[in-house]
Amino acid sequence: MKILITGASGMLGGDFTVAARELGHEVIALSRSDLDLTDQSAVETLVKEHAPATVVNCAAWTDVDGAETHEEEATEVNASGAGYLGAAAAAIGASICQISTDYVFDGAKETPYVESDPTSPIQAYGRSKLAGEETVRAANPNHFIVRTSWLFGVANQKPNFVETMLEVGSTGVPVKVVHDQVGSPTFTGHLAAGLARLIETDSYGIHHMAGTGECSWYEFAEEIFRQAQMEVDLIPIDTAAFPRPARRPANSVLVSEWETPIMLPEWKTGLAEYLQSRRTPSPDEVPA
Numbered sequence: 001m002k003i004l005i006t007g008a009s010g011m012l013g014g015d016f017t018v019a020a021r022e023l024g025h026e027v028i029a030l031s032r033s034d035l036d037l038t039d040q041s042a043v044e045t046l047v048k049e050h051a052p053a054t055v056v057n058c059a060a061w062t063d064v065d066g067a068e069t070h071e072e073e074a075t076e077v078n079a080s081g082a083g084y085l086g087a088a089a090a091a092i093g094a095s096i097c098q099i100s101t102d103y104v105f106d107g108a109k110e111t112p113y114v115e116s117d118p119t120s121p122i123q124a125y126g127r128s129k130l131a132g133e134e135t136v137r138a139a140n141p142n143h144f145i146v147r148t149s150w151l152f153g154v155a156n157q158k159p160n161f162v163e164t165m166l167e168v169g170s171t172g173v174p175v176k177v178v179h180d181q182v183g184s185p186t187f188t189g190h191l192a193a194g195l196a197r198l199i200e201t202d203s204y205g206i207h208h209m210a211g212t213g214e215c216s217w218y219e220f221a222e223e224i225f226r227q228a229q230m231e232v233d234l235i236p237i238d239t240a241a242f243p244r245p246a247r248r249p250a251n252s253v254l255v256s257e258w259e260t261p262i263m264l265p266e267w268k269t270g271l272a273e274y275l276q277s278r279r280t281p282s283p284d285e286v287p288a
């Protein structure tokens with residue numbers, strides 16, 4: 001299948017590009033310098049020129065706190081840009097897979113969220129991503145909207161939560177982590193494989209796809225240090241003790257109500273694979 005990937009130099013985009021190529025797909029991997037989603041005519045031109053069977057949009061404004069003061073810019077990328085892509089794909093008969101987020105929910109539910117639960121984002125980023133679901137749905141009937149959560153992956157220059165914990169944990173100072181936000185950590189390698197399976201189906205609509213199981217950020221940190229065999233003085237704190245510009249949902253655990261959903265492995269398995277892959281040198285680093 002010919003797949004056009006946007007945001008290909010991001011964390012998920014990088015892993016999805018690798019996964020799709022390994023499966024033998026013909027992949028057009030575009031980073032922001034190749035295609036800025038907010039440039040509607042460039043989106044139309046490139047999608048038409050490459051004529052993919054499907055477009056997988058991994059590009060997004062992902063700075064959750066920054067979106068509070070730049071909501072318009074975040075919405076331009078996450079909603080308008082996603083809609084341009086959806087429409088450009090529809091114009092050539094291609095499907096679109098739009099990556100969305102657990103932050104479309106307010107976190108007040110006491111059990112895991114399913115696809116049909118009402119959305120109610122509590123920060124600008126979530127509003128912009130929810131608007132993106134709507135623009136994509138309106139632009140292209142053949143849409144997969146995949147909500148995922150708490151990503152960590154190898155293909156990224158920005159530090160993810162696992163890297164941050166490994167770094168602060170090695171300093172010897174006590175590490176404080178919030179214990180009152182619960183979610184589903186997701187290894188992008190596993191999500192990439194799930195997306196690759198999904199786009200080969202015609203199961204259009206919203207899909208929740210996250211690491212199986214749930215934990216708090218505190219429990220996630222505990223498991224990181226356990227698997228990395230690090231002795232760290234880990235202290236649970238309340239969200240209120242760690243104020244940030246954007247509010248986060250207290251519960252954003254995602255499960256699927258599809259009859260036969262694409263299930264990802266347990267988040268702890270994802271963590272183990274992630275830690276293993278960051279220890280394994282790439283072929284160019286191995287001495288000949």
Ligand SMILES: NC(=O)c1ccc[n+]([C@@H]2O[C@H](COP(=O)([O-])OP(=O)(O)OC[C@H]3O[C@@H](n4cnc5c(N)ncnc54)[C@H](OP(=O)(O)O)[C@@H]3O)[C@@H](O)[C@H]2O)c1
Nearest residue numbers: 007009010011012032036037059060062099101148150151
């Ligand atoms: N990270 C998480 O925990 C998480 C959780 C739930 C859902 N998601 C969703 O998962 C998807 C992938 O997230 P990620 O963590 O892999 O993000 P990421 O590493 O921040 O990658 C996003 C990519 O989008 C690119 N981009 C930003 N603005 C663009 C524009 N105007 N045109 C084209 N490309 C643009 C970025 O390029 P630059 O770096 O050059 O700006 C970056 O390469 C996103 O839709 C995100 O909302 C993420």
